Amino acid sequence: MLSNLKPQPADKILQLMQFYREDPRETKIDLGVGVYKDATGHTPIMRAIKAAEKQLWDEETTKSYTALSGDPAFGAAMKAMVLGDSVDHARVGAIATPGGTGAVRQALELAKLVDPETTVWTSNPTWPNHVSIIKFMKLNHAEYAYFDEASCTVDFDAMMDSLKALKAGDVVLLHGCCHNPTGANLTLEQYGLVADLIAEKGATALVDIAYQGFGDGLEEDAAATRLLASKLPELLVASSCSKNFGIYRERTGCLMAISETAEQTPVTQGTLNYLNRQNYSFPPDHGARLVSMILTDEALKADWMAELEEVRLGMLGLRQQLADELKRLTNSDRFDFIARHRGMFSRIGASPEEVLKMREDFGIYMVGDSRMNIAGLNAETVPLLAAAIAKTCK
Known part of the structure; x- marks a missing residue:
């Protein structure tokens, strides 16, 4: 049976992650995988989750x-x-x-x-x-x-x-x-x-x-x-x-x-x-x-909602910073939509060839359709991305 299996198409995002790991450049930026990251590039455990896990550790009596x-x-x-x-x-x-x-x-x-x-x-x-x-x-x-x-x-x-x-x-x-x-x-x-x-x-x-x-x-x-x-x-x-x-x-x-x-x-x-x-x-x-x-739980919920709001506002701040930097570099409002988009992702309208060029020339890793994960950025990497977009996208 197994000898009759045929190779399945590779997941493009997982393949992109592999390319990123193999890239030795220190200035590379991962905007591909759809996972939230903080300013240090880490996906943290939320405070309320940690507290609930400690409570569950003490109170749980069965794994049935x-x-x-x-x-x-x-x-x-x-x-x-x-x-x-x-x-x-x-x-x-x-x-x-x-x-x-x-x-x-x-x-x-x-x-x-x-x-x-x-x-x-x-x-x-x-x-x-x-x-x-x-x-x-x-x-x-x-x-x-x-x-x-x-x-x-x-x-x-x-x-x-x-x-x-x-x-x-x-x-x-x-x-x-x-x-x-x-x-x-x-x-x-x-x-x-x-x-x-x-x-x-x-x-x-x-x-x-x-x-x-x-x-x-x-x-x-x-x-x-x-x-x-x-x-x-x-x-x-x-x-x-x-x-x-x-x-x-x-x-x-x-x-x-x-x-x-x-x-x-x-x-x-x-x-x-x-x-x-x-x-x-x-x-x-x-x-x-x-x-x-x-x-x-009233206290746990309040803390979770507060941290979730910090995450949301952080991504909105990155969106606005990127839109402002692109406006400065291009002297146009072409990329203002980035600040109006919501969530972790934006698709910026770059062609697959332009996406590849940004990867090869600047170490910018985004999905081929130009979807980028805003949460993969921080205040220091936004200017690097903006410069790459401004120099590459027609």
Whole structure:
């Protein structure tokens, strides 16, 4: 059997990380991998996570399984954090998953269980793993227009025109905030118009919200998802705790499925549990338990929110510094969009050839489509990046 295996295509971001490690230049800058880093290039453990882990060390008495859906306290805490009071929680089924990726995968498994011929729509561009998973599952895939390369903003008219081709039963994958890879986001009004069109077509929205708290604030970043939940009869929400709690390796995610009525929830919840059982049985608990501890403890939550705000404001500061430096170097407002983008990423409109030239000439490592991780910068490296962009990009 194994002798019949064929090599799989290399992950471009992981390959880029390898190139970076092999580069001997001291001035090299890693803007590829999608992990938050502080000014020293370190991905820290948040204070509240450390405190919760110490508390758990003292209080935990068993490592037995929780439930197929995960610890109920985690599901309840995630519903409150992501959905707020936008929808009756009695309508919401929830399962813990291995990271936000696991939540996306389980959402697509649910859609496939209902209709194996469903078509999943993703923005062009989107996080590459979205498309990879859809194709691996042999689901039908379509793209809707999203990003205008010239202005580096959302082309909303083109997006709506694309989505007019939706059919009943299709799934539309939307980014809840901090669009990956572009950093360009819909306005709340535009999300509302998208919701109206999805409802009109009889399609289902799947929200991937992986960066809540990294954009405009914890509550503000949930506003679009909550609007969709309030306007649509059904909604799937895949949420990740990797970034906003800094627990990447704990693989902590949650899939929420909102049914049209509370009476439907037991069947929805039972189906979610069934999918967990078929894929990995009981989900991991450690990260989920830390999250639920923090979100239900007033002091821990306050400290976590304060540190999360420090992270968010730090990235906004780097965005503004980069935009200002580029304006100074180019004597134009061409790159002002960088300050308006939100989240860890921006796509700056450089060609693959220009991206390669920046890597070869300046040691700037970003993904070939010119997606860069703002959190890979610090105050000292921003001028180096700005100079490379100004000298390279036409």
